[in-house]
Structures are given as C-alpha cells and as structure tokens.
Amino acid sequence: xxxxxxxxxxxxxxxxxxxxxxxxxxxxxxxxxxxxxxxxxxxxxxxxxxxxxxxxxxxxxxxxxxxxxxxxxxxxxxxxxxxxxxxxxxxxxxxxxxxxxxxxxxxxxxxxxxxxxxxxxxxxxxxxxxxxxxxxxxxxx
DNA sequence: CTAGTGACGACGA
DNA sequence: ATCGTCGCCACTA
Numbered sequence: 001x002x003x004x005x006x007x008x009x010x011x012x013x014x015x016x017x018x019x020x021x022x023x024x025x026x027x028x029x030x031x032x033x034x035x036x037x038x039x040x041x042x043x044x045x046x047x048x049x050x051x052x053x054x055x056x057x058x059x060x061x062x063x064x065x066x067x068x069x070x071x072x073x074x075x076x077x078x079x080x081x082x083x084x085x086x087x088x089x090x091x092x093x094x095x096x097x098x099x100x101x102x103x104x105x106x107x108x109x110x111x112x113x114x115x116x117x118x119x120x121x122x123x124x125x126x127x128x129x130x131x132x133x134x135x136x137x138x139x140x141x
Numbered sequence: 142c143t144a145g146t147g148a149c150g151a152c153g154a
Numbered sequence: 155a156t157c158g159t160c161g162c163c164a165c166t167a
Contacts, residue, residue, distance in 0.1 A: 008164095030149055043149040044163050050148055063148080071148035078148070145167080153159090 011039055015046050016053075022062040025089045027098050029066040047071065061085035068098045 014037040021036070022028050028036075031043035039045060043066075050060050061082045065071050072079035074096045083093045092099045 034149090041150090041162065042164090044147070045149095047148045048164065060148085065148085066150055073148095082148090143167105146165085147163105149163095150161085151159105152161105154157090 011037070011042075011045070012049055014038060015042075015049055016055075016058065019046075019050075019058060019060065019063060022059055024059075025091055027062045027064050027068075027086070027091065027101060030063060030071070031066055033063055062089075064098055068102060070096045070098075 015033060018033045018036040019028075022033075029043070030046045031041075034040065034042040034046045037046075046063065050063060053060060063071075070079055070082050070093070072082060079096065083096070086093050086098065091101075
C-alpha cells in the first residue's frame with residue numbers, strides 16, 4: 001500500500017470518528033463533520049464515505065446537509081430510513097428537514113463546548129490545506 | 142487531459 | 155425560503 005492509500009484511510013478513519021462523536025439526538029452537516037475531522041472543504045468526501053459505508057453502528061443518520069435537509073431525495077429508501085432513525089432519537093423532522101437545531105455549529109461546542117478543552121480544530125490541515133473556500137463568489141452579475 | 146457524476150456548500154436573484 | 159449557478163473534491167469513463 002502506498003502512502004496515499006494510508007493517508008486516505010487515515011482521513012476516512014478521522015471522518016468516521018467525527019461522525020461517531022455526534023451526540024445522540026444531535027445532528028451535523030457534512031461540511032461540519034469534515035472540518036471536525038481536520039479536512040476542511042471535503043464535505044463531498046464525507047458524503048462519498050457514507051455512501052460507501054455499511055456499518056450499521058455508525059450514526060450516519062445524524063449527518064445532514066448544511067441547510068438541515070436530509071441529503072437523500074424525499075421518498076427514497078435512505079430518506080425514510082434516516083428520518084425514522086432521527087425521530088427515534090427525538091429529533092423533529094418535517095418535510096425532510098430537521099427542526100429544533102441547526103445542523104452543525106453545535107458539534108464543536110458539544111464536544112469541547114464552552115471552554116472545556118483546547119480548540120480541536122487544531123485544524124490539522126493534514127496536508128494539502130487548500131483554501132477550501134467553498135463557493136468563492138463567482139463573477140456573475 | 143477532458144467530461145461527467147455525486148448522501149455538498151455558498152451566494153445571488 | 156426556493157432555485158440556479160459556480161466552486162471544490164474524489165472518482166470513473
């Protein structure tokens with residue numbers, strides 16, 4: 001296995017850890033999870049991982065889009081599954097959208113919350129550390 | 142190398 | 155709040 005493979009795997013493990021760190025009844029956005037994992041700008045990587053994931057243990061249902069919407073198309077199998085699992089935890093889901101909390105923002109606060117420990121962010125740029133500026137103003141007018 | 146695709150994210154209209 | 159467009163990443167053809 002090459003270094004790249006190892007690095008990819010490490011990133012994957014970190015992402016999985018970040019997802020498992022989401023408290024029951026709480027939710028987080030893909031981008032938030034990626035950031036928490038030290039992979040800013042890799043929201044899509046998180047999504048790809050989940051699509052590949054098969055671990056029933058993983059609380060994947062707590063990961064939503066940044067706008068609080070479930071990422072699956074309404075009515076799809078995954079959609080129903082996720083909605084059900086979320087509601088089972090007491091999360092209010094309506095019209096494919098989670099109400100009661102804003103997906104994300106709370107993650108870090110829940111873990112390290114009010115000055116509990118050092119900033120996790122630690123921002124382990126792992127590498128690459130690109131701008132990761134998701135959506136940098138196009139020149140459209 | 143270019144194009145297309147996807148459990149994404151942000152911004153402008 | 156909704157929609158369309160653009161940006162970024164990782165992967166596949």
